[in-house]
Amino acid sequence: MINENYIKLPSAYLFAEIAQRVKSFKAEHPEAEIISLGIGDVTQPLAPVVVQAIHKAADEMAQVASFRGYGPERGYDFLRQAIVENDFRARGIDISSDEVFVSDGAKSDTGNFQELLGLDVRIAVTDPVYPVYVDSNVMGGRGGALGANGRWTNIVYLPCTAENGFVPDLPREHVDVIYLCYPNNPTGTTLTRKQLKRWVDYAIEQDALILFDAAYEAYIRSDDVPHSIFEIEGARQCAVEFRSYSKTAGFTGIRCGYTVVPTTLMLRTVSGERIALNPLWNRRQCTKFNGTSYISQRAAEAIYTPEGKAQVQATIDYYMQNAGLIRQTLSSLGLTVFGGTDAPYLWVRTPRGMSSWAFFDELLRKAHVVCTPGAGFGPSGEGYIRLTAFGQHEATVEALERMKERL
Ligand code: PLP
Numbered sequence: 001m002i003n004e005n006y007i008k009l010p011s012a013y014l015f016a017e018i019a020q021r022v023k024s025f026k027a028e029h030p031e032a033e034i035i036s037l038g039i040g041d042v043t044q045p046l047a048p049v050v051v052q053a054i055h056k057a058a059d060e061m062a063q064v065a066s067f068r069g070y071g072p073e074r075g076y077d078f079l080r081q082a083i084v085e086n087d088f089r090a091r092g093i094d095i096s097s098d099e100v101f102v103s104d105g106a107k108s109d110t111g112n113f114q115e116l117l118g119l120d121v122r123i124a125v126t127d128p129v130y131p132v133y134v135d136s137n138v139m140g141g142r143g144g145a146l147g148a149n150g151r152w153t154n155i156v157y158l159p160c161t162a163e164n165g166f167v168p169d170l171p172r173e174h175v176d177v178i179y180l181c182y183p184n185n186p187t188g189t190t191l192t193r194k195q196l197k198r199w200v201d202y203a204i205e206q207d208a209l210i211l212f213d214a215a216y217e218a219y220i221r222s223d224d225v226p227h228s229i230f231e232i233e234g235a236r237q238c239a240v241e242f243r244s245y246s247k248t249a250g251f252t253g254i255r256c257g258y259t260v261v262p263t264t265l266m267l268r269t270v271s272g273e274r275i276a277l278n279p280l281w282n283r284r285q286c287t288k289f290n291g292t293s294y295i296s297q298r299a300a301e302a303i304y305t306p307e308g309k310a311q312v313q314a315t316i317d318y319y320m321q322n323a324g325l326i327r328q329t330l331s332s333l334g335l336t337v338f339g340g341t342d343a344p345y346l347w348v349r350t351p352r353g354m355s356s357w358a359f360f361d362e363l364l365r366k367a368h369v370v371c372t373p374g375a376g377f378g379p380s381g382e383g384y385i386r387l388t389a390f391g392q393h394e395a396t397v398e399a400l401e402r403m404k405e406r407l
Contacts, residue, residue, distance in 0.1 A: 005141050014131075014376030018360075025364055035399040036370040037326070037387040040185070042250045044318060046299075047311035050249060053302035057295040071291040074282065075102025075258065079297045082304040083258060087243070093230045099262050099278065101285060102300075104255040104292045106215045106244035110179075111136040112288075113211060113240065113259075116280050118270075121176040124156040126168050128186050128377030128384075130213065133179040150379045159380040160187060162349065166338060167195055170202050178203065180229075181213035183220060186377045186386040187347040188323075188339015190225045196232050203238035209267065210239040215257075218248040218316055220342045228260075236262040240277070247344065247390075249303045249312045256296040319344050322396045323389035329400040330387075333407060344389040347374065359385055367402040 022034060046054075060066035074080070080097040088095040103109045111132050114123075123137050134155060137143060144154030151157050156175050158168035166189035171178075180199060182191045191199075203210050212229040220227055229235045241260045245251035261281045266274040302308045323340040330337045336349040348371075350359040356373030363369045363385075372388075374381030389396070 003139070005139050005143070008143065008146060009135060009138055010146065014372070017376075018370065018372065021361070021364065022370055029368075032368045034364075034368045034370060035391070035395050035402075037391055037396065037399055038370045038372040039388055039390055040372075041252050042247060042319075042390050043392050044250055044315045046250050046254070047303065047308060047315065049302045049305060049308040049311055050254075050299045053298045054254075054295055057298040061295070068294040071294055071297070073286045073289055073291050075100065075292060076294070076297050079301050080258075082301050086304045088228065088230065091227060091231065093228055094236075095230060095260055095262070099260050101259045101261065101281060102292050102297060103257045103259055103289075104296075105246060105251075105257040106213060106242040106259075107132055108289075109257065109259045110211065110213055110242050112284070113242075113281075114140045114142070115284060116267075116277065117142075117177060117209075122154070122156060122174065124158055124171050124175040124178045125378075126160050126180065126184070127151075127157040127379060128160065128374060128381035129179070130181055130185050131377070133181075133211070133213075157378070157380070160184070160189070161380050162336070162338065165189075166347075167191065170198065174206055175208060176206075177209045177211060179211045179213065181215070183216040183225075183343035184339070184345070185216065185343075186345055186372070186374065186381065187384075188341075188343035188345035188386075189347070190220065190222065190342045192224045193226050193232065194224075196226055196229060200229070200232045200234045200238060204234050207268070208238065209265075210235075212239050212241045214241055215244040216247055216343050216345075217243065218312070219320065219344055221320070222342050225342050230260070230262070236264045238265065240265065245300050245303070248316075249300070250315060251296070251300070254296050254299055256292050256300045318393065319389045322391060322393060325396065325400060326387055326389060329404060333404065340389065346387045346389070348385050348387060350383050350385060353383070356382055356385055362407075363403070366406040367399065369399045369403060 080100045083100050084097050114137050119141050125133050143152040156171050160166040160168050166187050217227045229239045229241050244257035261278045263278045265277045303312050326346050327337050327340040338347040340346040356375040360373045372386040374384030
């Protein structure tokens with residue numbers, strides 16, 4: 001017998017459907033040069049310090065005296081210390097290295113973390129949403145049935161639309177776990193400290209857990225946007241934070257990230273006993289994960305050196321220049337654009353009340369530009385498209401020129 005929860009999941013429809021539509025268009029118009037502003041992957045090469053660190057680590061692997069086999073499941077001390085010092089203490093945040101678990105990226109950890117939760121817990125997600133939070137809970141048996149409205153019956157959806165300024169309202173019913181992702185994928189919007197504090201207060205009051213995905217933290221530029229949920233008082237009692245080097249330092253192919261599970265975070269058993277989550281996550285990782293490669297961890301360590309910080313920042317600035325240009329150009333065309341100021345994503349309202357897919361087709365047909373239809377991220381994404389700033393600068397400029405001329 002198989003786990004039937006897997007059959008309930010619809011096939012990964014969004015990117016397959018995009019690929020199919022692009023393929024058909026190309027077949028009809030072989031001369032068209034298509035530019036994708038839909039990709040969620042980075043395009044710029046690794047920082048030179050990262051490449052040097054990789055070479056050095058590879059050389060160490062070539063010698064008996066410095067060869068490394070299995071590493072510690074939680075990650076090497078050198079990286080965990082660098083994380084604590086640079087990502088937390090430098091911001092006045094109290095996190096210790098035994099609260100940091102190095103991972104192979106935020107997808108695995110955001111997807112796996114639900115294993116520590118009871119089967120009956122009520123999950124809430126923002127809508128639109130990064131699909132991993134929903135699908136991993138459906139696999140774990142917490143979804144219920146998929147309704148015709150595109151929502152799982154046992155999951156609470158918190159709409160984020162232009163009408164509420166993309167700030168989710170607190171749930172009207174009790175929920176046990178809330179996934180928050182800020183800066184947000186797909187909308188590119190953020191929460192201020194005050195807005196995030198409301199969620200921390202809510203979680204403490206409701207005895208709920210916040211799973212906070214900060215994969216795009218490095219793109220924050222506004223002073224009042226928190227880089228970590230642990231900047232907020234009380235978060236050590238109610239939150240776990242996921243980080244990734246993928247978009248921070250172009251590690252989508254290298255693979256490294258980390259998760260912070262405070263030692264002060266306790267969850268209830270059925271009988272009401274309080275159990276610390278940190279040792280349970282450690283137990284889970286020690287059983288199912290054999291660590292991130294030594295070479296990847298040395299690569300990650302390198303971004304915390306002064307040269308590393310400057311080089312990584314230069315690439316982030318490159319992408320944010322694209323983001324600024326997309327925002328400016330589309331606004332000048334009369335489109336309503338959200339995000340792109342503290343995030344590499346732009347969330348664009350479709351014109352004339354068009355559906356996401358209708359505008360996708362129009363962009364492809366007229367400008368030969370590929371976007372991601374917002375409806376693919378959840379029902380509240382209908383009427384929007386997502387553009388990303390991760391393209392090559394020249395290609396982004398060309399795509400925008402075409403949109404100016406042809407839309
Ligand atoms: N979280 C969010 C919100 C993302 O958008 C992504 C990647 O697109 C990830 C996590 C996964 O990142 P990683 O490459 O670290 O697995």
